[in-house]
Amino acid sequence: xxxxxxxxxxxxxxxxxxxxxxxxxxxxxxxxxxxxxxxxxxxxxxxxxxxxxxxxxxxxxxxxxxxxxxxxxxxxxxxxxxxxxxxxxxxxxxxxxxxxxxxxxxxxxxxxxxxxxxxxxxxxxxxxxxxxxxxxxxxxxxxxxxxxxxxxxxxxxxxxxxxxxxxxxxxxxxxxxxxxxxxxxxxxxxxxxxxxxxxxxxxxxxxxxxxxxxxxxxxxxxxxxxxxxxxxxxxxxxxxx
Amino acid sequence: xxxxxxxxxxxxxxxxxxxxxxxxxxxxxxxxxxxxxxxxxxxxxxxxxxxxxxxxxxxxxxxxxxxxxxxxxxxxxxxxxxxxxxxxxxxxxxxxxxxxxxxxxxxxxxxxxxxxxxxxxxxxxxxxxxxxxxxxxxxxxxxxxxxxxxxxxxxxxxxxxxxxxxxxxxxxxxxxxxxxxxxxxxxxxxxx
Numbered sequence: 001x002x003x004x005x006x007x008x009x010x011x012x013x014x015x016x017x018x019x020x021x022x023x024x025x026x027x028x029x030x031x032x033x034x035x036x037x038x039x040x041x042x043x044x045x046x047x048x049x050x051x052x053x054x055x056x057x058x059x060x061x062x063x064x065x066x067x068x069x070x071x072x073x074x075x076x077x078x079x080x081x082x083x084x085x086x087x088x089x090x091x092x093x094x095x096x097x098x099x100x101x102x103x104x105x106x107x108x109x110x111x112x113x114x115x116x117x118x119x120x121x122x123x124x125x126x127x128x129x130x131x132x133x134x135x136x137x138x139x140x141x142x143x144x145x146x147x148x149x150x151x152x153x154x155x156x157x158x159x160x161x162x163x164x165x166x167x168x169x170x171x172x173x174x175x176x177x178x179x180x181x182x183x184x185x186x187x188x189x190x191x192x193x194x195x196x197x198x199x200x201x202x203x204x205x206x207x208x209x210x211x212x213x214x215x216x217x218x219x220x221x222x223x224x225x226x227x228x229x230x231x232x233x234x235x236x237x238x239x240x241x
Numbered sequence: 242x243x244x245x246x247x248x249x250x251x252x253x254x255x256x257x258x259x260x261x262x263x264x265x266x267x268x269x270x271x272x273x274x275x276x277x278x279x280x281x282x283x284x285x286x287x288x289x290x291x292x293x294x295x296x297x298x299x300x301x302x303x304x305x306x307x308x309x310x311x312x313x314x315x316x317x318x319x320x321x322x323x324x325x326x327x328x329x330x331x332x333x334x335x336x337x338x339x340x341x342x343x344x345x346x347x348x349x350x351x352x353x354x355x356x357x358x359x360x361x362x363x364x365x366x367x368x369x370x371x372x373x374x375x376x377x378x379x380x381x382x383x384x385x386x387x388x389x390x391x392x393x394x395x396x397x398x399x400x401x402x403x404x405x406x407x408x409x410x411x412x413x414x415x416x417x418x419x420x421x422x423x424x425x426x427x428x429x430x431x432x433x
Contacts, residue, residue, distance in 0.1 A: 015316040033419065036356055062258050067377055067418045087254050089418065112287055114352050114379045157352065186350055212356065241375040 001026060001216065002043045003072070006052045009043070010168070010217050020220040023061050030219065031064045033226035036241055038064070039160065039214060041092065041119075042072030043135060048071075054086050061087020069117050069160075080107050084115070092117040092160055095133035098140060098147070101154045108155030117190075118156040120148060120179055123164040129177045136164050144177060145184050152185045158184060160214065162192040168217060170196025173204040182209035191213050197234045198224060205238045243267040243431070244279035246306070246319075249288060249296045256285045256316070260419035263428055280341045282309050282433060285417075286318035287379065290342070291330025294305060303335060312433045314409035320404060321382055323411050329382050337409045338401075340387035345397050352381040359402035359414065361392040366403065366410055368429050374422045376402075376414035384413065 001008045001023050008020040020026070027038055040060070042053050050073065057070055069190045071092025072085050080091050094096050097104050097118050108116045121132045122144040129144035148159055161181050163174035173191045182189040188211040195215035218224045233240050245256050247269045260267045261281075267283075268275060276282055284306060286293060297303045306313065317321045322334045324344035329340035334342070345351045358373040388395060391401035394413070404414045410430060416423035 034420070061255060062261070063263065065259060065418065065424060067379075067415075068419050085254065087258065089255070112289070114287065114354055114381075157354065186347070188350055188354060211350070 001038065001040050001220075003040055004042075004044050004066050005049065005057065006056055008220065010220055020216075023056060024063055025069070027060050027064050027068075028219065030226065031066055034241070035066065035219075035226055036212070037066060037091065037215055038068040040068065040070045040072075042070075044072075046056055054082055057086040057088050058083075071117070071119055076103070077106050080111060080115075084111060090117050090158070092119045094119040094121065096154065097151065097154075097156075098133050098142065099129060101150060104151060104154035104156050105154070108157065113155045113157035113187075114133045116156050117158045118151040118163075119160040119162065120144060120181075121162050121164055124174075124177070129180070132164060133176050145180050148185050148189075152187050158188045158190065160190045160192060161210075165193060166194025167192075169194055170217070172196060172200040173210075173213065175203065175207050178204060178210050179208040182211075188212065198229050200228060201233060202236050202238060205233070217226060242275075242279050243281045243283060244276045245269045245283045245285060246276060246302065247271040248286065248293060248300075248302065253285050253413075256283055256417045259424065259427055260431075263407070263424060263431065265431055271300055271302060273301065273330070276302075276305055277309060279311065281311055281433070282306075282313045284313060284319035284411075286316065286322075288318050289329060290327040290332045290334070290382070290421060291320065292319055293322060294332050294334060297322070307335060307337070310408060311353075312408050312410060312430065314430050315409070316417070317380060317413060320401075320411035321380075323404070323409060324384050327382060328346050330383055338387060338389045338404045338406055339382065340385045340389065340401065340404075342382050342384050344382050350399050351395045352379055353383075354379045357394055357396060357414075359392045359394045361403070362390075364391040364403070364405060365433060366391065366405065366412075366426060366429050368377040369425055370422060376412075376416070376419040376422055376426075378414045380413060 069090040070088040131142040190212040191210040192214040323337040394402035
């Protein structure tokens with residue numbers, strides 16, 4: 001769930017953002033539907049909104065009984081500490097990790113590497129996969145696979161890999177970069193961006209080493225109910241909860 | 242009143258939240274009297290074994306935990322600290338369960354993180370739970386199977402998913418994060 005001013009929103013290719021409802025209510029619905037984990041990303045992440053986010057995390061932690069990750073605007077171990085105390089199980093860092101990779105080790109040393117998700121937004125440009133920061137607005141020089149490996153070395157416990165080319169398009173996860181990253185590292189990789197049909201989940205699990213797949217729009221707007229998706233994957237011999 | 246042992250381990254509030262959802266009051270405490278007088282004691286934790294044991298010893302909590310007569314439930318690091326010894330920081334632990342805690346060999350992704358099943362031998366803790374139910378794990382170290390093992394899980398190798406000896410219970414997985422199944426396990430413990 002992308003969170004803006006305490007509400008769930010969803011964009012296409014990281015823009016054209018529309019409202020998708022109350023995050024606590026959505027979270028409860030997903031728990032009932034047996035989602036395995038939830039991810040909340042504060043896409044505004046301004047200083048004024050931090051208090052709103054912490055309050056939201058507390059509410060979510062009270063209501064749900066499955067693991068959840070919170071990200072957006074985390075720049076220090078103190079920021080992480082506040083979110084963990086509010087009840088988050090993991091934190092996701094993105095731009096701040098690119099700017100200062102040591103932050104990954106600092107957080108992992110303090111809270112354990114299981115707690116540190118490094119989110120990577122990537123786009124295929126000039127014949128290569130490159131890392132983007134600041135909510136996908138700024139290109140970096142980093143090559144995606146290299147950065148994923150570095151993040152692992154710095155102590156990341158998990159990689160949340162979003163293909164910006166695919167995000168919100170419902171054309172399927174990007175098999176190419178998901179495969180490259182998930183074979184290059186020995187930590188869980190969550191594929192994100194582009195889920196539109198049940199087959200997309202089957203493909204990403206069959207064709208890459210991703211351990212998880214994340215989707216937003218198709219769940220928020222009820223296009224694919226989670227129980228139906230899980231049954232489909234089970235029928236296709238994919239080992240899921 | 243349920244006592245949740247307070248020590249330098251992360252995200253203890255999630256256990257408190259889970260107890261609230263089940264309608265139980267709890268306190269997070271490192272006070273010996275509060276722990277010894279509680280109806281049930283929960284020993285949670287995600288953290289590092291060496292520094293966690295040191296913290297417990299400095300406050301005399303190691304002896305307090307061992308002298309509790311009511312049911313005690315160790316979760317994750319709590320389970321590991323209730324074993325004899327942990328390879329994590331080469332730590333002498335509480336020695337409730339007669340087994341060792343070892344680091345997973347790096348044959349697959351470590352930590353073992355996510356949903357996985359457990360096969361349970363008949364135990365009160367698992368009343369009403371189907372065989373091979375999925376629960377949530379996050380750990381890099383595991384307790385070897387021993388005579389106190391009441392449930393096993395197989396990841397890289399078979400290990401103790403749950404242990405019990407007298408009034409001491411422990412789960413490697415996180416019941417407070419394991420959806421309905423986890424809630425049932427917590428409820429079973431609270432109703433012991």
